[in-house]
Amino acid sequence: MEIISKNITFREDRQLLVITHLTQYLDYVTGFGGLIVPLILWLTNKDAVLGMNEHGKSVINLQLSLILYLVIGIPSILLLGLGILLLVFAGMLSLIMPIVNAVRASNGESPSYFGTIRFIA
Template sequence: MELVNKNEVVVREDRNLLVITHLSQYLDFVTGFGGLIVPLVIWLTTKDSVIGMHEHGKSVINFQLTLILYLVIGIPGILLFGLGILLLVFAGILAVVMPAVNAIKASNGESPSYFGTIRFLS
């Protein structure tokens, strides 16, 4: 479905691209850094032309920034208190489960919801 808004930008529904945006977070496990960069590029280039991309892209970026924050807090927490391992395990479970759950939601046309995410971008 294609719509044309006031600025003559063609707006289309592309659930596959929304799914790819969520699943691209798994690049962190392959490259170590692609899980933030690739969704950011997809979001910035298509947020005005794909229906729902603005909402899904912000959710992915907020989630990735939250995971980075958890790691920054958790690693010194291991050395100082030993309890940082719990935060890292929590972040690891979230990093594996939540992108898949939200990719399924995106394919069904539902709004994303990432558990434990701090909203840096609103």
């Protein structure tokens, strides 16, 4: 069996990385675009843009974590009343972390999402 080495060249496009992080705010406009648009950007550019694989995985992990927090938090309000704290945490996370990581992406740093579950490693 012969293994052919591919010479893959990555282009550095920090603006696309920043846009990937900021498209998470589409959830506030459309209600669902914050997961779909970054997913499409990640899947189409992960082999072409330097750092897109790492940043895309982080964005998708955050969005999936937020969905899980909402699914757990809403029934917890009715059962325990403590679900409000989880929903406040998820709301603050969804507002602050995309901006922080968009700035990190523009500086060429790795993303760091606090409070996310790594669904995609």
